[in-house]
Amino acid sequence: MPKVIPVPDELSQPFWDAVNERRLVLQNCAACDKLQYPPQAACQVCGSADGLEWKEVEGKGHVATYIVIEDGRLNRRMPDQPYNLALVTLDQDPTVNFYSNLPGVPAYQAPVGAAVELTFEEVAPGQLIHEWRVAQ
Numbered sequence: 236m237p238k239v240i241p242v243p244d245e246l247s248q249p250f251w252d253a254v255n256e257r258r259l260v261l262q263n264c265a266a267c268d269k270l271q272y273p274p275q276a277a278c279q280v281c282g283s284a285d286g287l288e289w290k291e292v293e294g295k296g297h298v299a300t301y302i303v304i305e306d307g308r309l310n311r312r313m314p315d316q317p318y319n320l321a322l323v324t325l326d327q328d329p330t331v332n333f334y335s336n337l338p339g340v341p342a343y344q345a346p347v348g349a350a351v352e353l354t355f356e357e358v359a360p361g362q363l364i365h366e367w368r369v370a371q
């Protein structure tokens with residue numbers, strides 16, 4: 236399935252650099268010790284802009300819920316409809332969420348509650364993205 240090719244900016248560059256090294260790093264707020272994703276200019280909990288540091292996290296999560304995209308408007312993905320769009324929570328901090336297409340899982344059959352692990356897909360030469368697969 237074609238994926239959106241990320242365009243890193245100043246804020247997200249460290250995130251995408253890590254993804255290209257097959258690592259997952261999230262912003263962690265030193266002021267309130269809270270992880271956040273996607274990268275933002277300030278902590279979404281306490282508003283601190285000074286204390287955001289990059290922290291490597293373990294690529295393990297769970298499928299919280301999912302929907303099936305049947306009639307989406309993203310032209311590149313229309314040929315793949317219907318497809319799963321799952322909400323994945325990070326085990327290290329379940330308030331941190333990611334979206335995933337759960338590659339390999341047929342539409343309408345996403346295993347809610349199942350463990351998933353981080354994987355990476357190349358979407359352009361030299362550009363990886365993070366994705367999640369149901370753990371074996």
Ligand SMILES: [Zn+2]
Pocket residue numbers: 264265266267268269278279280281282283
């Ligand atoms: Zn904070």
